[in-house]
Amino acid sequence: xxxxxxxxxxxxxxxxLFKAVDKGDLSxxxxxxxxxxEHARIEEDVFYPAVRDEVPDEMSTVLESLEEHLIVKxxxxxxxxxxxxxxxxxxxxxxxxxxxxxxxxxxEDELFPAVRSTLGRKRLAELAELMQRDAVRA
Ligand SMILES: [Fe+2]
Numbered sequence: 001x002x003x004x005x006x007x008x009x010x011x012x013x014x015x016x017l018f019k020a021v022d023k024g025d026l027s028x029x030x031x032x033x034x035x036x037x038e039h040a041r042i043e044e045d046v047f048y049p050a051v052r053d054e055v056p057d058e059m060s061t062v063l064e065s066l067e068e069h070l071i072v073k074x075x076x077x078x079x080x081x082x083x084x085x086x087x088x089x090x091x092x093x094x095x096x097x098x099x100x101x102x103x104x105x106x107x108e109d110e111l112f113p114a115v116r117s118t119l120g121r122k123r124l125a126e127l128a129e130l131m132q133r134d135a136v137r138a
Contacts, residue, residue, distance in 0.1 A: 001129070002121070002128050003127035003128045006132070007042075007047065008108065010035065011039075011107075014032060014104075017031060017035070018032065018097040018100065021090075021097055024090075026093060029079055029084070032096070033079055036073075036076055037073070040069045040073060041134070041135075042134050043065070045131075045134050046131045048065065048066065050123075050127055051115055054118065054119060055114060055118045057114065058114050058115065061110055061111045061114075065107065065111070068103045068106075071099055072096065072099055072100060075096045075099065078092060079093060079096065
């Protein structure tokens with residue numbers, strides 16, 4: 001495993017679920033919320049701290065990502081506390097999709113390539129290991 005491969009595969013999983021939302025299927029929203037909570041947690045606990053310490057040029061991208069996580073987490077917790085029949089439920093899910101798609105693009109276009117070229121294969125494997133352990137602990 002490799003930290004970036006792991007994070008990208010989580011991005012693909014959540015994108016697939018958002019496609020269902022695009023088609024009006026809101027039954028997947030709880031699954032999306034759970035997946036995003038998990039994804040944000042392993043990024044915040046393991047990946048971002050490593051990037052801050054070891055890829056200092058990407059510090060500002062990490063800070064931006066953390067701000068985006070705050071918005072995503074707020075939307076997730078609002079959706080989790082809402083009745084799916086509420087008029088605002090679909091609107092909130094759509095705004096969540098837009099935010100997450102932006103976040104994914106930014107990470108995959110800017111952050112991940114810079115991290116990959118700086119950290120190297122061995123360190124990325126170590127980070128994947130730490131992230132998987134972090135996920136189990138939850
Ligand atoms: Fe991410």
